[in-house]
Amino acid sequence: MREGLARIGRVRAVINITAIACLSSVLLSSLIWSQAFGREIDWQLISTASVVPALICPFVMWFVIQMTLDLHHMENKMRYLASYDDLTELLSRRAFLTSSQKLFSLMNRSHKPFSIAYIDIDDFKKINDSYGHAAGDEVLKSFSVILEVHTRSSDLVGRIGGEEFAIALPDTGAHGAARVVELIREVSEQQMLTTSSKATLSYTISIGISTSDSNKTQTLEQLIQQADRALYEAKVAGKNRIIQFETETHFT
């Protein structure tokens, strides 16, 4: 129905339905008049039967169509909110995991590498405390743009927690993943962000990477746990660095 509505337009839909209602009313009245009462049809009288639907139908139909469109709009919004993070417009945690699982299975089938990077903005609480929550939000949005700009369209980028992000890199081995996130780390570190409250601030990030090993049977959950573990190691080792799970190599 919604597709039909979109095709013909709201005004035309109301006119069409009103015309059909009037015509049906005239036909039904004339049928009843001739069949039930066996009288000759009084067209003048019958045509007045169309006045009622002609008056009521446009209002009722406009209301029904409006409700249908509102419902459609709400459904779209709910679907969007379930899949995307409202603040950054990146994939939500759930959507990221669902889509990553599909990509991971696809890469496994074709024996291609798959990497996961877990990223956390360093000392984010201090940013919030020093510059305010709104400035913190601006940092999150700005960092999301950096992530989107420096990843491929075939990669998945998600906000998986407050100041935690993840990238799924299909067909990307450990070396390729490290190069991507190192660029993201450098760009983030060099950026001087001026917030709408005119505060200028900078921040750093810590990253943990895990890459699927074609010689081992791994699940996405294991890969994620390893990336998370590597991120933890990066934090413990002093932040603003990348740690790769398998090799535990420091890149900075």
Ligand SMILES: Nc1nc2c(ncn2[C@@H]2O[C@H](COP(=O)(O)OP(=O)(O)OP(=O)(O)O)[C@@H](O)[C@H]2O)c(=O)[nH]1
């Ligand atoms: N502005 C803003 N802050 C958020 C949001 N979500 C979570 N936070 C804040 O992020 C902060 C995270 O603090 P912690 O978990 O201590 O992490 P951290 O300060 O980055 O410390 P390290 O991870 O050790 O570098 C908390 O103060 C949360 O309130 C958000 O959507 N917007």
